[in-house]
Amino acid sequence: xxxxTKKLGVLAIAGVDPYQEKPGEEYMNDRQMDHFKTILDxxxxxxxxxxxxxxxxxxxxAANFPDPVxxxxxxxxxxxxxxxxxxxxxxxxxxxxxxxxxxxxxxxFCESCGIxxxxxxxxxxxxxxxxxxxxxxxxxxxxxxxG
Numbered sequence: 001x002x003x004x005t006k007k008l009g010v011l012a013i014a015g016v017d018p019y020q021e022k023p024g025e026e027y028m029n030d031r032q033m034d035h036f037k038t039i040l041d042x043x044x045x046x047x048x049x050x051x052x053x054x055x056x057x058x059x060x061x062a063a064n065f066p067d068p069v070x071x072x073x074x075x076x077x078x079x080x081x082x083x084x085x086x087x088x089x090x091x092x093x094x095x096x097x098x099x100x101x102x103x104x105x106x107x108x109f110c111e112s113c114g115i116x117x118x119x120x121x122x123x124x125x126x127x128x129x130x131x132x133x134x135x136x137x138x139x140x141x142x143x144x145x146x147g
Contacts, residue, residue, distance in 0.1 A: 010126055014042035019119050027116050028108040037102050039126050044095045047088045054085050094127045101129075110134050 011018060019035050058078055101107040108117055110131040117131050130138065 010039050010043050011123060013046050014039040018123055021119060028105075032119065033102055033105075033107065036107065036122060036126055037099065039123070040095050040099050040102070043126070044092055044099075047092050047095075050088060051085050051092075054081050057081070091127075098127045098129075112138075 016035065016038055019032060025031075058081065098107065108122060109115065110117055111129045112134040113131065115131050117128055121128055121132060128135070
């Protein structure tokens with residue numbers, strides 16, 4: 001990896017370097033697909049371990065506190081952990097959907113307009129299914145609908 005280059009979050013989880021494209025290399029070839037499959041598998045495994053760790057932690061920490069303040073603090077902590085795990089479960093489903101797209105050779109292209117999403121964007125957000133332009137337009141539309 002070149003000096004001063006930092007690995008992105010999911011790349012660090014997977015223990016891989018940013019993908020180095022070769023001149024004239026076809027977009028989403030087998031090497032690139034394997035690169036993203038490795039990243040997604042490692043990310044999914046890390047999230048699953050977090051879910052398991054939370055379950056064990058909550059079972060170990062479940063205590064009957066006589067003081068209502070202590071009990072309320074514990075319930076709040078559990079509530080926050082459960083909310084985080086719920087978001088992680090949704091992310092695991094999205095990762096599995098993306099892995100399925102890799103298996104079907106349908107990965108790396110925008111679902112809206114069909115153009116290439118791009119290696120760097122996919123390394124930053126491997127579950128992306130829209131190019132940056134379509135994602136920006138979708139966010140603008142969403143803000144207009146909400147406001």
